[in-house]
Amino acid sequence: MPRYDFHCRDCEKDFTTEMHVDEYEKNKDSQKCPECGSENVKRKITEFETQTSKKS
Numbered sequence: 001m002p003r004y005d006f007h008c009r010d011c012e013k014d015f016t017t018e019m020h021v022d023e024y025e026k027n028k029d030s031q032k033c034p035e036c037g038s039e040n041v042k043r044k045i046t047e048f049e050t051q052t053s054k055k056s
């Protein structure tokens with residue numbers, strides 16, 4: 001199942017949600033922060049996009 005990373009703009013927490021693509025397409029605009037319940041969250045870049053640039 002694909003994972004989606006989000007960042008909450010209200011409490012500055014990052015969280016990850018696992019769901020089917022279909023489910024994500026339905027719910028992507030109404031994701032809620034598990035910490036504070038805010039919907040003021042933004043999607044972070046995908047794993048595919050980070051694979052080439054992430055190095056630790």
Ligand SMILES: [Zn+2]
Pocket residue numbers: 008009010011012013033034035036037038
């Ligand atoms: Zn939050």
